[in-house]
Structure formats: structure tokens, C-alpha cells
Amino acid sequence: MNKKKEWPWKDTFGDYSMVPVPAHERRSFLSIFYVYMGVLACIAVLWGGGTLGLQFTLKEVVIVAIVGSAILAVIGGLTAAIGGFSKCSTYINMRGPFGRIGSQLFGTIIAGVACGIGWFAVQAWLFGIIMHTLLPNIWWANVGVAAIWGGLLMMTTAIIGFRGLAWLSYLAVPFFMLLAGVGAMIGIANAGGFAGLAQIKPKNPVPFGVGVTEVVGMYIAGGVITADISRYSKRVLDGPIAWIVQVIIFQVYMLSGAAALTLATGAANVAQALLVGGAGLGAILMAILGQWTTNDNNLYNGALSFNTWIPIKKKYITLGEGLIGTALAAWFGFYAGASMQVFQNFLTFLGKILPAIGGALVADFYLYRWYKKEPLRQRYQFKPGMKIAQVNWVGWVSVVLATIIGGWVMKSGIAALNVMVLGAVFYIVIAFVCDKCGVKIEIGEHTLDETGV
Amino acid sequence: MKFKKYTQISTSVLLVFSIILLILAAAVWSKNIYTGVVYLIIGMIQLICTLLLYPRIGKIKDETEIGNRSVQHNWIVLSIGIAGCALFLAPFFKVDSMAIPYTAFTVCLISLLLSTFNIYKAVKDTKARMVV
Numbered sequence: 001m002n003k004k005k006e007w008p009w010k011d012t013f014g015d016y017s018m019v020p021v022p023a024h025e026r027r028s029f030l031s032i033f034y035v036y037m038g039v040l041a042c043i044a045v046l047w048g049g050g051t052l053g054l055q056f057t058l059k060e061v062v063i064v065a066i067v068g069s070a071i072l073a074v075i076g077g078l079t080a081a082i083g084g085f086s087k088c089s090t091y092i093n094m095r096g097p098f099g100r101i102g103s104q105l106f107g108t109i110i111a112g113v114a115c116g117i118g119w120f121a122v123q124a125w126l127f128g129i130i131m132h133t134l135l136p137n138i139w140w141a142n143v144g145v146a147a148i149w150g151g152l153l154m155m156t157t158a159i160i161g162f163r164g165l166a167w168l169s170y171l172a173v174p175f176f177m178l179l180a181g182v183g184a185m186i187g188i189a190n191a192g193g194f195a196g197l198a199q200i201k202p203k204n205p206v207p208f209g210v211g212v213t214e215v216v217g218m219y220i221a222g223g224v225i226t227a228d229i230s231r232y233s234k235r236v237l238d239g240p241i242a243w244i245v246q247v248i249i250f251q252v253y254m255l256s257g258a259a260a261l262t263l264a265t266g267a268a269n270v271a272q273a274l275l276v277g278g279a280g281l282g283a284i285l286m287a288i289l290g291q292w293t294t295n296d297n298n299l300y301n302g303a304l305s306f307n308t309w310i311p312i313k314k315k316y317i318t319l320g321e322g323l324i325g326t327a328l329a330a331w332f333g334f335y336a337g338a339s340m341q342v343f344q345n346f347l348t349f350l351g352k353i354l355p356a357i358g359g360a361l362v363a364d365f366y367l368y369r370w371y372k373k374e375p376l377r378q379r380y381q382f383k384p385g386m387k388i389a390q391v392n393w394v395g396w397v398s399v400v401l402a403t404i405i406g407g408w409v410m411k412s413g414i415a416a417l418n419v420m421v422l423g424a425v426f427y428i429v430i431a432f433v434c435d436k437c438g439v440k441i442e443i444g445e446h447t448l449d450e451t452g453v
Numbered sequence: 454m455k456f457k458k459y460t461q462i463s464t465s466v467l468l469v470f471s472i473i474l475l476i477l478a479a480a481v482w483s484k485n486i487y488t489g490v491v492y493l494i495i496g497m498i499q500l501i502c503t504l505l506l507y508p509r510i511g512k513i514k515d516e517t518e519i520g521n522r523s524v525q526h527n528w529i530v531l532s533i534g535i536a537g538c539a540l541f542l543a544p545f546f547k548v549d550s551m552a553i554p555y556t557a558f559t560v561c562l563i564s565l566l567l568s569t570f571n572i573y574k575a576v577k578d579t580k581a582r583m584v585v
Contacts, residue, residue, distance in 0.1 A: 171532040178491070178533070181491075189487060
């Protein structure tokens with residue numbers, strides 16, 4: 001009775017996707033940490049490490065991984081704290097810098113298109129490559145064919161729901177920690193010791209900034225949507241701390257482990273390197289399982305964001321999204337085969353476009369609302385009957401300008417960082433100037449009902 | 454309090470298995486250091502995980518909460534157990550005497566089965582959540 005009194009919302013769509021998480025549903029630091037780790041534990045991270053192993057020496061890989069992860073830690077830490085304050089998902093928080101329609105559009109770009117379709121397709125394609133590595137002469141293990149049945153398989157568990165995804169994630173996290181360690185061990189053994197490994201020169205060296213952009217791009221989608229998990233935290237700082245620990249310590253560890261393996265064996269394909277190195281079929285199976293569980297999450301999160309503007313049961317959205325992702329994965333498989341270029345292009349593209357959205361969100365919450373003298377704990381506190389803008393045009397303009405200038409026009413620095421900083425700077429400068437000139441930054445008005453719509 | 458007692462006993466059994474793994478790690482260390490490291494990592498994770506469960510359920514009276522915490526710890530033992538089973542017999546971790554890898558594999562398999570049963574029992578007896 002009391003709970004209902006304190007919490008005036010109605011969770012019509014489930015999983016508190018449109019409303020703040022109530023106090024009795026909030027979780028411990030450890031739970032938040034597990035979930036973040038579950039998202040990190042995927043073959044794509046090892047693949048990212050493998051790519052770095054082709055481009056940098058081991059020492060450089062560690063530095064690139066630390067710098068990239070530090071950028072991710074800042075972005076994800078700041079957005080996680082926003083979730084900790086508001087207790088709402090990213091797509092609801094984005095109503096601040098982008099308005100209601102903007103939050104639906106940009107939420108769909110981040111979670112729906114980038115995670116639910118983009119990452120899902122890339123990981124289903126990677127699944128095809130692993131199967132092809134394991135069973136090179138069997139028709140159903142062809143990269144394209146395996147991507148199709150792998151994608152369909154991953155889709156079915158995503159349709160079953162959140163609990164199934166969580167169980168599989170619990171199993172995959174320690175697997176991956178160990179797998180990255182085994183990769184490093186095989187690398188050290190193959191190179192005749194750690195000193196030998198440290199001396200190996202990469203096959204295709206690239207500039208430092210490219211490596212950092214790849215690291216950032218690999219996990220930036222996760223970094224911008226950290227509030228989706230941190231909204232469940234009991235204390236505001238639980239989410240940011242859990243995020244920072246997993247990204248700074250465990251991501252660097254996993255990237256370095258995979259890179260060590262690639263440096264020593266010369267094989268960019270981590271699964272193949274593990275197999276040749278003697279990690280056995282079990283290690284490959286672990287990789288597949290981890291990839292599967294993470295891809296479930298991609299599809300699940302994507303469906304949540306699509307659900308904010310498509311009023312049908314989530315499982316049908318998951319089905320549609322999964323079919324598109326699987327078709328794309330099959331296309332990658334048949335067209336690109338086992339080439340790493342598709343993966344590298346995808347990481348670079350994500351690294352260029354997504355940080356702008358995070359930058360605008362962070363600027364609006366921490367800077368613009370501070371300038372407007374809104375107390376920290378009152379920011380993004382949505383309530384039934386509250387009026388919100390339909391569109392905040394400053395957020396839209398900032399994202400477009402930051403992406404074009406930071407991602408394509410600027411030729412120096414780290415693209416992902418350029419885009420994020422520009423997103424924040426454009427937002428705060430334009431909003432400040434408009435405020436001084438008396439120009440409204442918000443267009444239209446919408447009243448929230450008790451379901452959060 | 455019946456479930457608390459059961460949890461403490463089964464955790465003690467898991468603790469013994471983790472210590473066996475650490476002993477095996479010491480035994481293979483000079484033969485294949487990588488095998489020793491993997492046994493050590495898995496043994497240490499299981500040891501820490503089981504040891505931490507005692508204080509975490511020590512003063513708790515609510516059986517469901519004890520069940521929830523038991524589920525959390527047993528998930529880790531279960532997943533690291535599967536990792537051990539998958540890796541211990543791999544060629545890279547081969548040692549002269551195959552008796553040691555098979556012993557490690559068996560110990561991991563029993564830990565895995567026991568932790569699976571512990572999760573099942575916690576959910577069934579105390580209505581604990583499988584999603585922690």
C-alpha cells in the first residue's frame with residue numbers, strides 16, 4: 001500500500017522501461033557489477049583485442065586499451081550516475097537533451113539500430129566464423145550458413161526473456177575471464193616467454209588514435225546506455241563504480257590477453273589461435289556461449305528501445321529485429337567471409353557517431369541544468385502529469401554537428417573523444433547562447449501519464 | 454534454519470574441493486607452470502567464493518535471503534567449474550601423468566554438480582531468486 005503511495009507510476013510495458021525503478025526493486029552493487037560484466041564478456045572483446053594485436057606491440061596494446069577504456073570509463077561513469085539519480089532508462093533520460101521525440105529517435109539509434117541490429121549482426125557473423133574455424137569442411141559451418149542458424153538460435157533465447165539471458169550471462173563471465181588468461185598464457189608460451197612476446201612487432205601498424213577509436217567504438221554503445229542497468233542501483237555511485245571497475249580493469253585485461261595471443265601466433269582469428277594453441281574444444285565452446293549470451297542482451301535492449309514507440313508485444317519486436325540482424329550477418333558471411341575488415345569498419349563507425357549522443361546527455365544533465373540552478377538530485381525526476389518538450393532542437397543540432405565535424409572533418413586526435421567533447425560543447429554553447437538571446441530550445445509540449453508515456 | 458545448516462555443510466564440501474585443486478596446482482607447478490596457474494586460479498576463485506558465503510549468511514535469519522546469497526555464490530562455483538571441466542583436459546594443459554588432470558577434472562565436475570543442486574535447492578526450498 002505504502003509502496004504504491006510512494007511510487008505513483010504504472011509499469012504497463014514491463015521491466016520499468018518507461019518509468020523509474022521503485023525502491024523495492026533496486027539491487028546491490030554486486031548485482032550491478034555482474035550485469036555489466038555479463039555484457040563485457042563476449043567474443044567481440046577478444047576479437048577487438050586480436051585486432052589490436054595485429055596493429056600494436058604488447059606494450060602499445062596495453063596503453064591503447066587503458067586510454068580507450070579510460071574514455072569509456074568517463075563516458076559510462078557519467079551516464080551511469082545519471083541513471084543512479086533518475087532511476088530511469090537511457091531513453092527516458094534522453095528526453096532532457098533531445099525532447100520526447102528525440103529520445104525515441106536517438107534511443108532507437110543507440111540501442112535499437114547500433115546494439116539490437118548492428119552488434120547483433122556482427123556477433124552472429126563472428127559466430128559463423130568460429131563455427132567455420134571449428135569445422136572448416138562442413139557446409140552448415142560455412143560462415144554465412146552458420147551466421148543464419150546462429151542468429152536464429154540467439155534470437156530464440158532473447159525472445160524467452162530476461163531471466164534466461166541473465167542465467168547464461170552468469171555462466172559466461174568467469175569463462176571469459178579465464179579464456180582471456182588462457183589466451184595470454186598461450187601467447188607467452190608460443191613466444192618463448194614474456195620478454196619474447198614483448199619484442200614481437202605487429203603485422204599492420206596503425207596510428208595510436210586509430211587503436212583508441214577502435215577500443216572506444218567497441219564498447220561505446222554500452223557506455224552510453226549504462227543507465228539502463230545503473231537505474232536499478234540502491235546508491236547513486238554503485239553504477240558508476242561498477243562500470244569503471246569492469247571497464248578499466250577487466251576490459252584492459254581481456255583485450256591484452258587476446259592481443260598477446262594474436263601477437264604470438266599471428267592469427268587475428270582468436271578462436272583459431274586458441275584451437276591451434278591447444279586450448280581445446282572447450283575454450284571455443286566457451287567463446288560461443290559467451291557470444292551467444294551477449295548477443296541476447298543486444299537484442300533484448302534493442303527491443304526495449306523500439307518498444308518506446310512501437311506499441312506491440314516486445315517478443316514480436318525481438319523477432320523482427322533478430323531476423324534483420326541475422327539477414328545482415330548472413331550477408332557479411334557470404335560477402336566478406338572471414339575478413340576482419342567488416343568488424344574494424346563497424347567499430348570505427350560506432351566510435352564516430354555514438355559519443356555525440358552521450359556528450360549531449362552529459363552536458364545537459366551536469367552543465368546546462370547546473371547553469372539553470374537545478375539541484376542535482378532534482379534533475380530528470382520525471383513524475384506523472386509533468387510537462388516535457390516534444391523536441392529539444394539543440395540536442396539534435398549538436399549531435400549532427402559533432403558527428404560530422406568530430407568524426408569526418410577533424411583529422412587529428414581521437415575521433416571518439418573529439419565527437420563526444422564536441423557534442424557536449426555544441427550543446428552547452430548553443431543552449432547558453434539561446435538562453436541569453438531568449439530563443440526557446442524546446443518545441444512542443446507533452447504531458448506524461450502514469451505509464452510514463 | 455534447516456536450509457542454513459545445509460548451505461554451511463555443502464559449502465564446506467565445496468571448500469574441500471577447492472583446496473584439493475590448490476594442492477594439485479602445487480603438484481603440477483614444476484611440470485607445466487601454465488597448468489599450475491589455471492588450477493590455482495580456479496581453485497582460488499572457488500575457495501574465496503565459498504569462504505565468503507559463511508559471513509554473508511552468518512547473521513541472516515530470513516531463509517529466502519540466505520537462499521538468494523547461496524544462489525549468487527553457487528552460480529560462480531558452477532560457472533568456474535564448467536570452465537575448469539572444459540580446460541583441464543585440453544592439450545595445452547597436458548602434464549606427464551594424466552592422473553592429475555583427470556583428478557582435477559573430476560573434482561571440478563563434482564563441484565559443478567553440487568553447486569547446480571545447491572541452486573536448485575535454494576530456489577525450491579526458500580523461494581530464492583535465480584536472477585540475483
